[in-house]
Amino acid sequence: MPLPFLTADRAFDEASDDVALPFDDRDRWRRPYRPGPWRVGAAALLLLLASYVLFATMIMALAGSLSAAGISMALALLIIGASLRLLRVGAWVSARGLRRVRFLTTVTVPWGRVSAVRTVQQPVRWLGLPRTVQGQALVVVRGTDTALPLLTTHNADFLARSRAFDRAADGIEVWADEYGG
Template identity: 75%
Template sequence: MPLPFLTADRAFDATADDVALPFDDHDLWRRPYRPGPWRVVAAAVLLLLASFVLIAATIIGLAGALSGAAVCLALGLAVIGAALRLLRVGVWVSRHGLRRVGLLTTSSVAWSDVSAVRTVQQPVRWLGLPRTVQGQALVLVRRGKSEPLPLLTDHNGDFLSRIEAFDRAADTVEAWWSEYGPA
């Protein structure tokens, strides 16, 4: 069963040509890069935890404590939802704009509201933790706002120890902005 949110279509296959906007339908929201190994491992660990919780719910239900089984079932489903949401976290692009998906929030910015998308050297958070290290970040500058919004960093869960993948993803997002951004 194909899982389209885990793949970046044919964008970065070894046999694909170097095309900046490789997708056929530019109206659909697409992630221009593959999720990184840290993100996939974290989601796999959450799914493993959810399987144990669901097994516990089954055992508790067979023992006759239906209210306890319902609580375990709800907890297991919440952990599965969190794992799937963790896989969707990242930057998504389409003809309409750029969407930044977080674990709990999602925000979209139309290309007409973006004044620049560029890669900068700055302190970045390591795997989203409070600790910062010197690294690269792809930032979005919105019209009328002075504070740039970091989209991707080379030390987040998708690009840690994968500098080439960060460069490709940053170049692809910049290509989408150059195609649809400036009027």
């Protein structure tokens, strides 16, 4: 079974230097980097928890408690949905614009409204928790100086992977140069 999210930045690795955007279908939303090990690990743990809940659901159904089995099944489906959404969190690009997907919200900025994409040194949240540390963030400046942080060096995709952060930031900056207003 092909897993396209694992091959996201291979296209950048294999592309020659004369091709800035190595993708054929630029209208398709894509993440220009691989999900990090913290994100994949958390999703795997959620799926493991869902398997235990599904096993409990089967035991409850065989014991004859169908209402409890239904509630347990709904909980398992909620956990599976949360793990899939967790894997989709991140920055996505296409010819239409730039998209920041969070766990509960999604913000899409058309390239015409993007003034600049730049990497800045600032306090960033560590793994999305309230604790902040000094790090780098890739921010998108929209219109009248409203900055939208896309990526940080300390989020679940790039913690302890500074080269991957630099490659992803460079990839998004290339998309902004190509399609930005």
